Amino acid sequence: MRKTAVVTGASSGIGAATARRLAAEGFNVVLAARRRDRLDALAKEISEDVPGAGKVVPVTLDVTSQESVDALAEALSGGCHVLVNNAGGALGLEPVAKADPAEWQAMYDTNVLGLLRVTKALLPRLIESGAGHVVNITSLAAHVAYEGGAGYNAAKGAAYMVNEVMRLELVAEPVRITEVAPGLVYTEEFSLVRFHGDAEKAAKPYEGVPEPLVADDVADCVAWAVTRPAHVNIDRIDVQPRVQAAPHKLHRL
Structure with missing residues (x-):
């Protein structure tokens, strides 16, 4: 019997790549995101x-809406074995002194409360599966501060702590908990969204970086973690390009 994986934020980038990879690994895949046209195209x-x-x-799926999350749970006709909490993102790169509280609120709503809503809704099915697995996509920003990153650092840092607490609380349940924390990943939208569609600003983080990670590299980490034997828990995977030593330390040509 095939296992079922739910991937949030599946309409592009890491989410879409993860969905493709898990399908290749033999999972039934539920693609969950706001942009239905993209999901339909990806499913095809x-x-x-x-x-x-x-x-x-x-x-x-809109992870900021409880009604939408409830509808996702109801749409699962069978069991759920893997949940990949990928929906999230960054907004802005301003220092704390100039930060926009609305951007911080939006980041917290998606990266933290969205993770909470979806996990809470699907956890009973993950437990019932007898071999459930929650994979939370965070960021190296969850673990290393950098200038201009306070809002994103705070949101992903909170997601990291939720991940750690879940492992403690669910230790007696048949559910594994894994964090995947990527460094610099080049995708078509992450930086563009962060800088509100300003293509020039969005390109700057990648300037001179010979080989940033791509979405498939992160998807590879997710696939490896969820295909380990059920008694093996991969607590955390930090993954970054070879030319990156920290969020603020990159070798550029």
């Missing part, structure tokens, strides 16, 4: 192009 692509892909189901 996976079904047609990924050898051996199982069932692929797109579900419209």
